[in-house]
Amino acid sequence: MVKNSVWKGIILSIVCMIILLTSTYASEEDKIKFQGKIMNLNLERKMMIVNEGLFVWDEKTVINNHEGSLVTIEKFKPDLWVYIEGERVKKQIVIRKINLLPKYIDNKERNRYPFMQ
Numbered sequence: 001m002v003k004n005s006v007w008k009g010i011i012l013s014i015v016c017m018i019i020l021l022t023s024t025y026a027s028e029e030d031k032i033k034f035q036g037k038i039m040n041l042n043l044e045r046k047m048m049i050v051n052e053g054l055f056v057w058d059e060k061t062v063i064n065n066h067e068g069s070l071v072t073i074e075k076f077k078p079d080l081w082v083y084i085e086g087e088r089v090k091k092q093i094v095i096r097k098i099n100l101l102p103k104y105i106d107n108k109e110r111n112r113y114p115f116m117q
Helices: 002-029
Strands: 031-042 047-050 053-065 081-089 092-101
Touching: none
Parallel strands: 053 092
Antiparallel strands: 031 047, 031 081, 047 053, 081 092
16 A cells, blocks of 8 residues: 555656646747847737748837837838847747847857847
């Protein structure tokens, strides 16, 4: 009887650990960080297409320029470069932070932009 209880406890612990680790990895996969070019922008619907992907923003989205200063979304226009940090929510990717970039930033220049680290 005691051995059965021990084995049940061990198995239950392993199952709980697997569930915990799986949920942790799943949340990390839902986070997105990249730079891209704005292809289209709809301010009224709070949507933009960047690198052929559809992204939305909300009132919680932090909008900065490349120096880290707050700017309004009206500064964003097609053909400008941005750095996006977002997360998948249901079937959409919601932008949590977006930085307006002066140009495409290659790997050699990324150290100049702390938000890209």
